[in-house]
Every structure is written in C-alpha cells, then in structure tokens.
Amino acid sequence: MKIAVCIKQVVTREWQLRVNDQKTWIRDQDASFELNEPDAYALEEALRLKEKHGGEVVVCCAGPARSTQVIREALARGADRAVHVESDALASADANAVAEALAGAIKDEGVDLVLTGLQSDDQGFGQVGVVLAEKLGMPHATIIMEVQASDGTLRVKRELEGGWFQWVGLPMPALLTIQSGINQLRYATLKGIMAAKKKEIKKITPAAANPSQHIASIYFPEKGKKTKMLSGSPAEAARELVKRLREEARAL
C-alpha cells in the first residue's frame, strides 16, 4: 500500500504568541516550531499500516523552507521519502491554497491512501484534508479512529458526536482525516534520525494561488469575564482560593 501523509509545521504550544505589526499574522521569526500534533497521529497510522500491509509512506508538506525540520522528523520516525512544496506564502495560506499545493505533490504519485490530521493547531480551519480529497477526485471520511484495509477497500471507524461511532466502507484510493488519539505515537530513534539524513526530500514549487479569503486582522481576544485572579505566593493564592470556594462560591 502506498500512502501519502500530509504534515504541517506549526509554532510550538509553549511559544508565547506575538502578533506582527500589520496584525495580519503572528511574528514568527523568533518562534520555535514543531510537527502539528494531529498530523503526528496521521503519520503514526500510516507507519502502522505500512508495517501491516507493506508498501511505502511518502510525507507531503506544503510550507516555507523551515518546514524541513518536521519533514526530517517524519522521516526519522520511519517515513520513506518526502515531497516538500516550498513557498513562504504557504505559512499563512488559506485551506484551499494549501490543499492545491498538496494536490500538486500527490496527484502523480499513484497512492492508494492519503492521510491527514484533523486540523492544524495554528489556523485550525479543519478543511485541508477534505478539500484535498475533492481536488484528487478521491472519496473521503473524516475524524477516523480505526482503519481496516483489504483488497482495495477500506472500512474505517468515524467518530460522531456525543460518544457515537460509525463504520464506513470506501473504495481505494481514498483520503482519511485521522482523529488524535487513534494510536500511541512513536518517537524517532537515533538510528531513525541517522537514516533520515539519507532519505530523499523532493522539492517542488507551487503554482501561484489566488486567495479567496484572508486574515483582515488577528488579535488577542478581549477579556470579557469578571474572572477573579488570585495573586501572591502559591501558599497565599491557595489559601485565598480555598477560602473563596468555601465562603463565596459555597462550592466546597
């Protein structure tokens, strides 16, 4: 089974967000970056499917040059090779532009399966996977918690809301967006990191995208609520909190 996994590089959760002067995107020149966590689950699922069924895992990434960091990470975890659609504009591009770039990387690969994470930790539109399926002419299913593959067909477990699930059958090739928590992630071994250095990263340039939506302004949300912030040393704050929970909120 030949599997393409789409990954994105995002700023780390720990990084203190800052907005650029134009208020159109974050000021990420001095940020630290990591693999988008939902994509890590998609990668892990691809590696497990390859271990079970054989084949190849191709990592596809649409992003600026710095995305090489997460591509190497994915190769170190066990992906076979990578395609990097490289453009600075892709760092903050809309879902349609990212999907178009990824479609360019995948369309001639002849894959059986495309996996993506559920959504990105930055813009979080949750669209790229499904738009990509449409662009590739593949059937899709989303928020997947289990994948069974045999004889050119898939049977996948979709998560619905409120604790409900549903099995869905699909012909291959198909695209799945993977729910976080579907599996337990592996980490790169030293051997994997060494092997990754020799693996191929093919670079391609995306066609110029025509954005149909853009961020007019990005900002910190206004504080609406009358949250009572308790300060002081840990002991003082804890004492004040317990007192208020007992006497004011009557919650203890």
Next chain:
Amino acid sequence: MILVVAEHREGKLNRATLETIAAAQVAGGPVKIAVLGSGVDAVAAEVGKAEAAEVVTIDDPALKDYTADGFVLALEQLIAAEKPERVFLPHTYQTRDFAPALAARINRPLVTDCVSVKDGAYVRPMFQGKLQADVAVEGPHLATFQISAYRADAMKNGASAAAVRKASVAIDASKIRQKPEAPFKEAKQAVDLSQAERIVSVGRGIKGQENLQLAQQLAQAMGAEIAASRPICDAGWLPMDRQIGSSGQTVAPKLYVALGISGAIQHLVGMKGARTIVAINKDPEAPIFEIADYGIVGDLFEIVPAMIAELNK
C-alpha cells in the same frame, strides 16, 4: 439570501441548527432553510417555525443515511438552483465531513468555526483560541458557526409557519462512494461524570502520567472526581471515559477545577456549564481564564500541594 443547512438524525433536529438560523437572522437578508434526508416532513415543519422566507427540502432515499458524497451532490444542485449569496452551517462533525468538499466542488470559499459576523468579516478563533481573527472573504461563500456561538433561544420565530417546498433535485446513488453502517455507542461508560458534584480536571500542563497522583490527591481532598482534557486521554494517561469535551462527556458540576488546561473550545463546550470554574495555568493568556470564576497564574506543581495542605487543615 442566506441558505441555512439544517442538521438532524433520525428525525431529531440538532439544536445547533437553531443557533445557525439565529446567526443568519443577525447577519441580515432573507433566510431559507434546507433540510436534506429521507422522510423529512416533520423536521421541515419544526425548522419552519423560524422566521424564514421558506424551507426547501431534498427528500430522497439516497439521503436516508448521511454520506459526504450524497450531501455534496444534493447541495451542489440546490445551491445552483437557489443561488444563495451565503450558505451557513453549524460547525458539527457532520458539516466538517462534507462542507469543505462542497465548497471546493462549487469553487466557493468556506470560513469554518466562526463565532460571529462583524462588518462583513467572520470572527473565528485561531491558535487554539489564544488568538482571534477577522477573516475577510470575497463573493458568494459558505460559513460554519461554532456550537453555542449564537443562542438557539435568540432565534426569531415567524408570525406563521414558513412555506415548505420540495426542491427538484435528483441524486445519482451510484455516485455515492461511502457505504455507511449503523451508528453505535461504545461499551457503556464506566463513570458518569455528569453526576459528579465536583470535578478536578487535568490537561497538558500535568506534563507526565506520574504527576496524576497530585491531581488525584487534590480530588480526594475536595471530594471530587478526576477527569481530563482530550490530550491526556489520547496519551493513555487516563481512560477515555474520563474525558471532558465535545468528543467526551458534558458536565455541569458545582465546582470544576481545571489544572493545566489551556481551554480549547473542544474542551470548553464540555464544561462551561459548571457553576464555579477554577483555572490554574502558567500561561496568563490561556483561554480557560476567559470562562473561569477564579484564576491563578502559576505553577500547578506549587499551587496544588498548597491547596491540598489548606484543604486538609
């Protein structure tokens, strides 16, 4: 004109539909409501109570069970016939499954997970709710609205029931590639957190499974159940049935203590009904502080032991 796509399962209307109708009424202009499925007369009559120009149904056996392909095929034709400038949908798992494909098929932009419409732009969270963005979009488009962004009871009812019309849309069932099986629930949940009076809930800030005992000690001192945000259950540190949020349990206890939980919307929808919310987090910008009654910015590994000591005095 704004076309709102209703969502229902087995004849039961999803409340988020009413919220989305409310959003469309606020956004302005005539509102039409689309109901897709097989045997949808009752649902059409129910949404027809809203103040709307009309309800348009696509009643087809091929739409009996939801499939992404079926919904895209149906709505592609309906949008071509009705020509709405905007299509509004609730930001549910079902919408997330088909709306991006629909938008790509008809070549219209889609803005997802919006919380409001402001001066023609859509306001939506980014970076897990730590930032908010105004997204501008040109021409006819689609937008989805976050659950609870608008209130269902803010939806205006019409003076009389809206007219219901069957759209002439034909669906070629052979083009539906997904073969759905019947929805099911996993084995019964072992713990029913919705009955808990107090809950101590942990998030990423707990850092490691070995630190859970600290949260458990606090829970014991408070007479609380232990719960967690999704990443903790994903990592296997606590069983999935202890998860609070859109994919887990919804709770409304007397007291909810969030330890190291940043407060992504998927978590907030599961607990914001709690009477008193306490947030302890090292990041002063964490969205959890937006909904907390009491907040402490600091290291939970210092604050929680101090709380346990205080409670046990």
